[in-house]
Amino acid sequence: MRSATASRRATEPGDAVIPPRGATTALRSRPAATSRRPAWRLGCALAAAAVLLGLCGLAAGSEGWSFDWAAEWDLVSSIRAPRTLGALLAGALLGLAGAVAQGLFRNPLADPYLLGSATGAGLGVVLVLSIGSLGGSAFHAAADGLAQLGLVGAAFVGALAGVCLALVLARGAARPMVLLLAGVVVGILMAALSDLLMLISPQALRGRQVFLLGTTGFLGWGETRVLAATLVLALPVAVGFARALDALVLGEQSAASLGVHLPLVRLLLVAVMALCTGAAVAQTGLVSFVGLVAPHLVRRCVTVTHGALLVLSALAGGVLLQAADVAARVVVAPQELPVGVLTAVFGGAYLLVLLRRRTPA
Amino acid sequence: MKPQRHRWPGSRRLNGLPRDGRRLLAGLPGVRWLCALLLVASLAAQAAGITVTDDRGRVVDLPRPAMRIVSLLPSATEAVCALQACERLVGVDRFSDWPQQQIQALPRVGGLEDAQLERIVALKPDLVLAGRFARAVDRLEALGIAVLVLEAKEMSDVLRVLETTARALGLPGAGEALWQRLNERIDAAAARVPPRMRGQRVYFEVAPGPFATGEVSYLGQILHRLALGNIVPAALGPFPKMNPEFVVRARPDLIMASERDFATMAGRPGWAQLDALRSGRHCVFSDAFFPVLLHPGPRLGEAAEAITDCLNGLERATR
Numbered sequence: 001m002r003s004a005t006a007s008r009r010a011t012e013p014g015d016a017v018i019p020p021r022g023a024t025t026a027l028r029s030r031p032a033a034t035s036r037r038p039a040w041r042l043g044c045a046l047a048a049a050a051v052l053l054g055l056c057g058l059a060a061g062s063e064g065w066s067f068d069w070a071a072e073w074d075l076v077s078s079i080r081a082p083r084t085l086g087a088l089l090a091g092a093l094l095g096l097a098g099a100v101a102q103g104l105f106r107n108p109l110a111d112p113y114l115l116g117s118a119t120g121a122g123l124g125v126v127l128v129l130s131i132g133s134l135g136g137s138a139f140h141a142a143a144d145g146l147a148q149l150g151l152v153g154a155a156f157v158g159a160l161a162g163v164c165l166a167l168v169l170a171r172g173a174a175r176p177m178v179l180l181l182a183g184v185v186v187g188i189l190m191a192a193l194s195d196l197l198m199l200i201s202p203q204a205l206r207g208r209q210v211f212l213l214g215t216t217g218f219l220g221w222g223e224t225r226v227l228a229a230t231l232v233l234a235l236p237v238a239v240g241f242a243r244a245l246d247a248l249v250l251g252e253q254s255a256a257s258l259g260v261h262l263p264l265v266r267l268l269l270v271a272v273m274a275l276c277t278g279a280a281v282a283q284t285g286l287v288s289f290v291g292l293v294a295p296h297l298v299r300r301c302v303t304v305t306h307g308a309l310l311v312l313s314a315l316a317g318g319v320l321l322q323a324a325d326v327a328a329r330v331v332v333a334p335q336e337l338p339v340g341v342l343t344a345v346f347g348g349a350y351l352l353v354l355l356r357r358r359t360p361a
Numbered sequence: 362m363k364p365q366r367h368r369w370p371g372s373r374r375l376n377g378l379p380r381d382g383r384r385l386l387a388g389l390p391g392v393r394w395l396c397a398l399l400l401v402a403s404l405a406a407q408a409a410g411i412t413v414t415d416d417r418g419r420v421v422d423l424p425r426p427a428m429r430i431v432s433l434l435p436s437a438t439e440a441v442c443a444l445q446a447c448e449r450l451v452g453v454d455r456f457s458d459w460p461q462q463q464i465q466a467l468p469r470v471g472g473l474e475d476a477q478l479e480r481i482v483a484l485k486p487d488l489v490l491a492g493r494f495a496r497a498v499d500r501l502e503a504l505g506i507a508v509l510v511l512e513a514k515e516m517s518d519v520l521r522v523l524e525t526t527a528r529a530l531g532l533p534g535a536g537e538a539l540w541q542r543l544n545e546r547i548d549a550a551a552a553r554v555p556p557r558m559r560g561q562r563v564y565f566e567v568a569p570g571p572f573a574t575g576e577v578s579y580l581g582q583i584l585h586r587l588a589l590g591n592i593v594p595a596a597l598g599p600f601p602k603m604n605p606e607f608v609v610r611a612r613p614d615l616i617m618a619s620e621r622d623f624a625t626m627a628g629r630p631g632w633a634q635l636d637a638l639r640s641g642r643h644c645v646f647s648d649a650f651f652p653v654l655l656h657p658g659p660r661l662g663e664a665a666e667a668i669t670d671c672l673n674g675l676e677r678a679t680r
Contacts, residue, residue, distance in 0.1 A: 078504055079478055079482060217477065
């Protein structure tokens with residue numbers, strides 16, 4: 001069995017949630033029999049919450065709550081339903097990507113936007129928004145292509161391009177530390193580029209702002225289908241590598257000695273992460289904190305290995321974003337809050353609570 | 362799809378006819394007349410609808426003149442109201458501010474970038490007026506709502522936008538007429554510009570940053586028609602961000618800005634020595650009025666008049 005004293009110490013109730021390096025709380029040394037049941041219970045609770053929030057989502061209209069679904073069937077079926085389901089799926093993608101990132105980099109502060117996908121997507125959006133001002137015949141062909149791509153397509157391509165650039169700069173995913181730094185560099189570079197574009201065409205400002213704050217308001221059935229397809233593709237792959245992530249908890253050398261082909265595993269997991277994040281970011285913008293907080297939330301409640309952690313994190317992320325989506329619609333109805341503001345408030349508050357519990361008074 | 366089976370006796374009979382028989386049938390004068398009649402009828406049906414090409418180059422078909430309009434652009438709101446169709450608006454964006462009386466009771470559906478889809482759809486519009494590259498546009502079209510994308514950068518674009526809007530409202534020609542009146546106001550304003558003010562080089566700040574008005578923007582073109590010069594070269598585009606030092610070095614004869622932005626100017630490093638600031642040669646527009654200058658819509662005539670009024674005031678003060 002995996003039993004590291006360090007990790008046991010880290011998982012005492014009320015103790016460190018952010019464990020020392022190499023001892024992620026995902027891996028705990030308790031008998032499997034006792035750890036499996038709470039995981040099921042949490043899974044059921046989250047699923048129940050998703051269903052409940054789904055019903056709330058169908059009832060949360062632009063004028064506040066409205067339960068007369070038969071009368072408003074058009075609105076419910078064409079706007080509220082895809083939006084609610086889409087929020088669940090996008091949140092799930094972010095939660096999954098967050099759990100993968102934290103396992104892969106063995107760092108509880110890792111989040112899905114780490115490798116430049118966020119700023120890459122942002123750059124894509126700004127490029128499309130500022131096409132008009134980019135004048136000059138040299139840009140014309142590129143501008144036409146961008147216009148064809150649209151905001152969603154450009155964000156997706158940008159997110160993937162950001163991660164690819166980070167991978168190229170780090171010469172593959174073999175050295176996670178280098179990859180992380182490369183991600184930071186790519187992030188800074190792309191953010192600077194989009195700031196520059198913004199100066200050239202200030203009219204892109206508001207569009208970018210909305211993108212940075214995240215929004216679930218534009219999710220239709222088509223968008224939801226894309227998100228669902230991505231999740232169906234990514235979740236099995238990620239869960240398939242759960243054992244490798246478990247092994248990684250023991251350290252790279254131990255993982256290698258356990259027969260994990262690290263370079264390949266890392267590359268595939270980075271790809272999964274990029275795909276999940278890219279799809280979610282393209283459809284909903286930069287929803288903050290969901291990817292970071294969802295795995296923490298799960299670890300806080302149950303002690304599981306990565307197989308369950310990944311699935312539960314996805315579920316938790318989905319529920320989080322769904323809750324934020326419903327709240328965004330009702331809090332200031334008939335106006336609407338950007339969903340990213342709410343996730344930031346929820347997530348920030350949650351992390352603060354964790355901190356408070358950690359630091360002795 | 363399954364291949365169509367000839368279930369109807371009539372069709373079977375027709376298809377069963379020998380080739381010659383069919384040719385004979387097609388040759389009958391009555392059939393020709395019927396075809397012609399159908400053609401005319403279909404053309405008439407098409408004429409009842411309206412087809413407009415918007416600024417994406419997309420052809421938007423409207424079965425009838427738009428009667429329930431949601432505007433996501435302040436300038437489009439102004440255009441619809443200036444075309445005497447204000448009562449057809451059923452919702453506007455949060456930045457629309459004119460005509461206040463008519464639109465203050467209308468539902469606000471968010472901004473262009475964060476439009477509230479459900480509110481818009483619940484208003485059952487038959488036309489939504491929007492700007493380019495807003496995600497709401499694709500979603501609204503997917504939900505079966507006609508969207509007209511309007512984008513005006515230069516004065517000629519304003520004409521096109523006004524006429525496109527007018528045609529969607531079923532008022533072809535009204536946009537051009539409105540444009541004519543707008544132009545007459547600008548020309549009248551230009552005629553009133555004091556001779557000594559002609560050729561004066563202007564720095565027009567549209568936003569802190571500082572962002573200036575270039576010669577190729579609609580605002581720059583109005584300044585040009587008022588016989589004013591511009592310190593910003595045309596090559597820099599419609600609303601370029603300037604280096605503050607550039608403005609100081611360019612020594613504008615006149616400075617124009619909103620009240621809020623103007624208040625900060627003297628405090629900017631080196632700007633206090635600008636002649637235009639020291640000698641009071643500036644046009645400061647109230648924050649409430651400033652949008653009139655910024656919206657590429659039917660109120661640009663008013664904007665030109667306000668600038669001319671200010672020039673006349675300056676002229677009187679210096680005399």
